[in-house]
Amino acid sequence: MNERAIIVEEKEQLNGSNWVAIIRAMEAAVTAQKEDLSRLDAKVGDGDHGINMAAGLTKAASKVEQLSQPTPSMVLKTTGSSLMNDMGGASGMVFGAFFRGCANAVKDIKALTRQDIGQMLSAALAYVEKRGKVQPGDKTMVDALAPAVSAYKDAINNGLGLQDALGSAADAAKAGALSTVEMVAKVGRAKFLGERSLGHQDAGATTMALLFSAWVNCLDDQSCR
């Protein structure tokens, strides 16, 4: 690897401090959209998804900001535990499982390369599917996460850098969230609507897509560097 390539490679890595900033960026994005997310939830759930997600991420972000010498794994695990325990409910459990699944996959790594992140996202998807007993097509956040993970891995395999790979992941997540409009819910409260859940975009999938776009945006504008 030549010198320039090494510099690019290092700049591409995300260390613990970067992750603290990424979590804060995710919180800010969800907080800004919380009313809209709750309104989506009101069509098929009990209308509090955005409010709860924003409150959960706000607590998680303030907890990770208090960590001393954070590693990526510490930040991700703290975020996951906070969502499970401070936020609660089905959303707290599945989004908590996403971050806990990420943390489990990157133990002892001080700065994550784009390959590490690919493995981390695959592991997190598997963990969410197992803990939440959900699969793609069930009209959940997995319908945004699964295509994002595939798009990210394809991008890396095609030689794209971290930022571009995350960009295509965010696009795929957004398209995945939109695709839930055509789905009938198979899990959670919306399941009891049956066919009537058709025509409504899943709030959890929308939030998942929002997390990816917040992540790539804060890399683009350097705010989590």
Next chain:
Amino acid sequence: MAARFKRLINQPENILSEMLEGFAAAYSHIVRLTDEGLIVRRQPKEEGKVGLVIGNGSGHEPAMIGWVGEGLFDVNVPGPIFTAPGPAKLLQGIRAADHGAGVLVCVSHHAGDLMTAEAALMDAEEEGLENVEMVVLYDDISSAPKGREGERRGTVGLFFVWKMLGAFAETSGDLAACKAVAEKIRDNTRSLSMALDTCTNPITGELMFELAQDEIEIGTGVHGEAGMYQGKLLSADETIDLMLQPILEDLPFTREDEVCVLLNNAGSMTLMELSILYGRVSEILNENGIRQYRGWIGSYATTQEMAGFGLSLCRVDEQLKALYSAPANGAWFR
């Protein structure tokens, strides 16, 4: 009747803590609010008896804070409004309910409650807490067809589980036997709920669901999840005729069966309306040769000011009849 947009609260984010503090102050002879935010019995159950704990979203009072006390729950873990508490808090509840003979974690079947309980049980095991079991409870016939009972959600009929299991665990030191009794009650209980009018979420102030002015909905969950029938308003008798038949057919309840009957107020029904409705239930049961052991009309689990009710039947034998009639002393059920 309509959803209520005026509410006497202070800051929405303080609803849970202020409710628990006020509740515990009023009923300090029955319950205690712990520093962790759990509702526990003032006078704990004696050692060597199985502990009963349940976690649930708040906003459904009297459920479940009002059901802690002698002959009922040992501990309730109240979560945020309509949101299951996290696994760490449920684990605290499991510890608080432990009186040396194991703890039964009761789960009303909803996605968040189940995932939370599963995670809490894994954590309990890692911590070396032994003798913790979970029982998943469901009763609503509108949420999955016959033959797939395990996919149904927990609604008003769990009233019978809490009452009878609570009485059983008061004197039992056998965790497996407690779980078996809970499953026996569950497997003999069938319910269906309906809504006349929607309600608002106390946190957001927004409508929980929408229902046309002249329409009703049958098959609603305890959070106003949409159900299996939406149509024009019917009379009391017509409503019961539509709801009771599928309940009777589902178990099925047959001639010579003896049952307990619950009419649960979802929020703003009057006792007058519920008594009229009960009269029709009783009439149909008599016509079918089904004997009524006990009936109960009132608010067990609500969804704020929602107008509607849940109808539940539980088939009882001598054991369950004795458990139903045993003493209970919770703040909002006795």
